[in-house]
Amino acid sequence: MCMRQAKLLGACVAFNEMKDDTGAVREPYEGYAQWFDGYASADLRRKAREAETFFRRTGITFNVYGASEADERLIPFDLVPRIISAREWARLERGIEQRVRAINAFLHDLYHKQEIIRAGRIPLSLIENNDAFLPQMIGVEPPGGVYTHVVGTDLVRTGENEFFVLEDNARTPSGVSYMIENRETMLRMFPELFSRIPVHPVGDYPTNLRRALTRSAPAACHGRPTVAVLTPGVHNSAYFEHAFLADQMGAELVEGHDLRVVDGRVAMRTTQGFTPIDVIYRRVDDDFLDPLNFRPDSMLGVPGIMDIYRAGGITIANAPGTGVADDKAVYSYMPEIVEFYTGKPPILQNVPTWRCSEPDGLAYVLDHLGELVVKEVHGSGGYGMLVGPAASKAEIAAFRKKLTARPANYIAQPTLALSTVPVLARSGLAPRHVDLRPFVLVSPDRIDITPGGLTRVAMKKGSLVVNSSQGGGTKDTWILEDR
Amino acid sequence: MMLGRTACGLYWMFRQLERSENTARLVEAGFRMALTRSVSASSEWDSVMTTAGCRDAYLDSHARFETDTAIDFLMRSKDNPASVLTLFANARQNARQVRTALTREVWEAVNEGWMTLRDALARPVRIAELPGLISTVRQQSALVRGMLYGTMLQDDIFNYARLGTFIERADNTARILDVKYYVLLPATSYVGSSLDNVQWETVLRSASADRSYHWLHGGDSKPSEIADFLILDRRMPRSLYYCCCEVVDNLAALARLYDVRKPSHDMAEEAQARLNRTTIDEIFEAGLHEFIADFLVRNNALGSQIETDYRFYE
Numbered sequence: 001m002c003m004r005q006a007k008l009l010g011a012c013v014a015f016n017e018m019k020d021d022t023g024a025v026r027e028p029y030e031g032y033a034q035w036f037d038g039y040a041s042a043d044l045r046r047k048a049r050e051a052e053t054f055f056r057r058t059g060i061t062f063n064v065y066g067a068s069e070a071d072e073r074l075i076p077f078d079l080v081p082r083i084i085s086a087r088e089w090a091r092l093e094r095g096i097e098q099r100v101r102a103i104n105a106f107l108h109d110l111y112h113k114q115e116i117i118r119a120g121r122i123p124l125s126l127i128e129n130n131d132a133f134l135p136q137m138i139g140v141e142p143p144g145g146v147y148t149h150v151v152g153t154d155l156v157r158t159g160e161n162e163f164f165v166l167e168d169n170a171r172t173p174s175g176v177s178y179m180i181e182n183r184e185t186m187l188r189m190f191p192e193l194f195s196r197i198p199v200h201p202v203g204d205y206p207t208n209l210r211r212a213l214t215r216s217a218p219a220a221c222h223g224r225p226t227v228a229v230l231t232p233g234v235h236n237s238a239y240f241e242h243a244f245l246a247d248q249m250g251a252e253l254v255e256g257h258d259l260r261v262v263d264g265r266v267a268m269r270t271t272q273g274f275t276p277i278d279v280i281y282r283r284v285d286d287d288f289l290d291p292l293n294f295r296p297d298s299m300l301g302v303p304g305i306m307d308i309y310r311a312g313g314i315t316i317a318n319a320p321g322t323g324v325a326d327d328k329a330v331y332s333y334m335p336e337i338v339e340f341y342t343g344k345p346p347i348l349q350n351v352p353t354w355r356c357s358e359p360d361g362l363a364y365v366l367d368h369l370g371e372l373v374v375k376e377v378h379g380s381g382g383y384g385m386l387v388g389p390a391a392s393k394a395e396i397a398a399f400r401k402k403l404t405a406r407p408a409n410y411i412a413q414p415t416l417a418l419s420t421v422p423v424l425a426r427s428g429l430a431p432r433h434v435d436l437r438p439f440v441l442v443s444p445d446r447i448d449i450t451p452g453g454l455t456r457v458a459m460k461k462g463s464l465v466v467n468s469s470q471g472g473g474t475k476d477t478w479i480l481e482d483r
Numbered sequence: 484m485m486l487g488r489t490a491c492g493l494y495w496m497f498r499q500l501e502r503s504e505n506t507a508r509l510v511e512a513g514f515r516m517a518l519t520r521s522v523s524a525s526s527e528w529d530s531v532m533t534t535a536g537c538r539d540a541y542l543d544s545h546a547r548f549e550t551d552t553a554i555d556f557l558m559r560s561k562d563n564p565a566s567v568l569t570l571f572a573n574a575r576q577n578a579r580q581v582r583t584a585l586t587r588e589v590w591e592a593v594n595e596g597w598m599t600l601r602d603a604l605a606r607p608v609r610i611a612e613l614p615g616l617i618s619t620v621r622q623q624s625a626l627v628r629g630m631l632y633g634t635m636l637q638d639d640i641f642n643y644a645r646l647g648t649f650i651e652r653a654d655n656t657a658r659i660l661d662v663k664y665y666v667l668l669p670a671t672s673y674v675g676s677s678l679d680n681v682q683w684e685t686v687l688r689s690a691s692a693d694r695s696y697h698w699l700h701g702g703d704s705k706p707s708e709i710a711d712f713l714i715l716d717r718r719m720p721r722s723l724y725y726c727c728c729e730v731v732d733n734l735a736a737l738a739r740l741y742d743v744r745k746p747s748h749d750m751a752e753e754a755q756a757r758l759n760r761t762t763i764d765e766i767f768e769a770g771l772h773e774f775i776a777d778f779l780v781r782n783n784a785l786g787s788q789i790e791t792d793y794r795f796y797e
Contacts, residue, residue, distance in 0.1 A: 056598065057591055057594060057595050057598070058587070058590075058591060058594075059579070059582075059590065059591075059594050234576065234579050234580050239579070243579070243582040243583055246583045247582065247583045252484075252486060252583075253582075253583045254486065255488065257488075257797055258486050258487070258488050268486060269486065269487045269488070269794055269797070270484050270485055270486055270487060270794070271485050271486075271487055271490045271639065271741070271793040271794055272484070272741050272743075272794075273794070275484060
């Protein structure tokens with residue numbers, strides 16, 4: 001623990017993915033570095049401006065909550081790809097697949113026999129006090145046995161062979177449209193790169209998503225399943241992605257008020273009347289899904305959809321109640337969960353996590369606030385967290401108050417020395433911290449992991465916060481083909 | 484199969500685009516009139532505001548009709564729901580809503596059009612820039628139309644887009660006539676005066692019909708012929724009759740596609756038949772103003788019936 005922890009601390013030098021300590025280019029980047037050296041940086045900067053124009057024109061923007069005037073922003077896109085070797089990827093792939101299998105088995109167990117609790121491997125309190133655990137799902141068999149059709153596993157790297165899972169994102173992970181559009185942009189601007197370097201394509205993700213969804217069609221579906229993407233609407237921060245995926249899959253893009261329950265099915269209002277939907281890829285949270293069963297004030301969902309779901313009339317992807325598998329308190333038990341359901345130790349490690357709900361954990365965290373990252377158990381998007389080394393004394397004092405008032409609401413982790421990949425800065429290439437979100441599709445009979453993912457990059461020097469809502473950018477992610 | 488909400492978004496996207504272009508054309512015609520000094524600029528802007536349907540909104544925040552403020556209000560005011568910029572922004576917002584029904588080309592044309600106009604209209608309009616701005620509006624709007632024709636499947640998506648365009652265009656042409664009907668009446672005391680000629684020119688210009696009218700009539704302007712041209716001509720793409728025929732055709736295409744007729748089909752065919760059997764003399768005899776007012780009411784009712792028939796709303 002001590003050795004590893006020391007390496008994780010921000011005080012250490014971060015692992016540079018492109019160059020080693022002697023300044024030599026690492027193997028995965030050799031082809032790219034060669035190409036780059038023959039390219040004038042002025043030309044590259046011109047290409048960067050072209051890319052921005054392209055993103056604006058095609059409307060690849062995200063909405064920022066609370067910002068009214070310029071409410072659509074671009075996520076900064078950096079032209080230098082993040083490159084991962086075939087060998088590195090093969091190990092990640094095995095680790096992610098193992099973890100996603102375990103999560104689905106875990107969810108099935110939680111909503112049925114709860115053997116893992118009876119075996120004493122996780123405490124009952126983890127479920128009992130968890131808002132993301134839905135009693136309405138107890139005993140429900142999701143169509144095809146799949147709970148998490150789509151998972152976005154967040155990984156961070158701290159060394160040559162050191163990857164950690166930071167979050168499992170088993171609810172409604174977003175960002176996959178950027179994975180695809182970033183590649184499109186790179187192909188458009190540097191076609192010659194792709195003829196020199198063998199990179200796995202990522203463009204078949206929408207086809208695979210459609211397949212994962214249709215293979216989990218409900219019993220009530222006869223013939224070709226009708227698929228719809230449910231969006232909270234045009235003002236949602238990820239609306240572009242919802243429209244993009246519906247478009248690419250040939251699915252309908254629906255909002256809650258387009259849907260109602262008709263003759264025991266969930267149906268959408270078309271120009272010719274109501275037509276049943278078989279599979280709904282929902283991008284609204286559990287709470288808002290069904291005003292009759294959950295939040296009564298929700299305008300985003302469909303009254304009664306849960307009853308149709310329980311009766312086998314529709315597939316909801318991801319299934320309601322999957323959030324219980326990815327909250328940060330459950331996360332700290334993932335090594336036990338993986339081992340319990342797969343019978344093997346986890347291939348990918350967790351980041352060491354202190355549970356503030358436990359007295360020892362809380363005491364440690366309060367003593368080390370200045371060096372830890374403290375997160376809300378249910379938080380996301382980089383909101384409401386404390387990055388100890390970057391916080392002022394006043395910020396730490398304020399956070400200490402919140403933490404002592406509701407300790408069970410928080411977990412803490414060491415400040416990771418996230419690996420770096422160069423970005424194109426004014427002065428040339430400059431290292432910036434990155435993370436990685438590969439996308440996983442689960443069908444009843446298989447798990448597909450798209451060879452690629454979303455690399456998020458902190459655009460500010462030294463910053464460890466990569467979230468787009470906090471000014472982070474993205475990169476195209478290359479998985480090299482094994483030749 | 485199409486969502487009612489999608490049909491609604493398409494229909495309104497194209498109504499708003501059409502109207503935004505027409506408002507720009509009205510500004511152009513009004514500006515020319517104000518320049519000629521043969522009529523008072525203030526009364527000309529008054530009638531332009533009335534035609535554009537935003538006279539009351541203008542007077543809420545302005546005491547007088549002046550060229551600068553009128554142009555600013557009509558082109559870019561955020562307080563004016565009928566300004567060129569507001570309408571274009573709304574059209575783009577509707578396009579975002581129905582993005583899955585549009586080709587990438589159509590979406591990019593409307594998105595780029597909006598970005599161009601947003602930048603071009605970021606500051607108050609200087610008079611010297613007005614002609615350039617107006618032609619930018621026309622070009623951006625023409626790009627969207629061109630992409631619609633060049634890249635979209637000619638299925639129901641296309642029909643809803645066209646229905647929006649022609650319901651709005653019929654409304655706009657009728658409004659121009661309604662505000663200016665008196666200059667077309669044979670009995671006005673101005674007949675033959677130079678003022679009259681200028682006024683007629685404005686009416687034609689507002690409907691982008693000046694060139695085609697002169698081409699057909701060899702520069703010989705007569706009020707009854709101008710009215711005939713804008714109401715009953717079958718070749719003129721902004722005439723009431725032409726718009727009517729387009730609405731009938733697009734509804735007929737929907738009837739074939741869905742294999743069901745709706746009340747709006749009867750209404751549209753009735754309107755077409757009414758125009759078919761009348762002449763401009765009969766219209767003048769019964770009263771041009773009354774005719775136009777009646778047309779506006781019916782056109783409005785037809786629009787609402789289409790919205791109901793195809794389940795635009797819950």
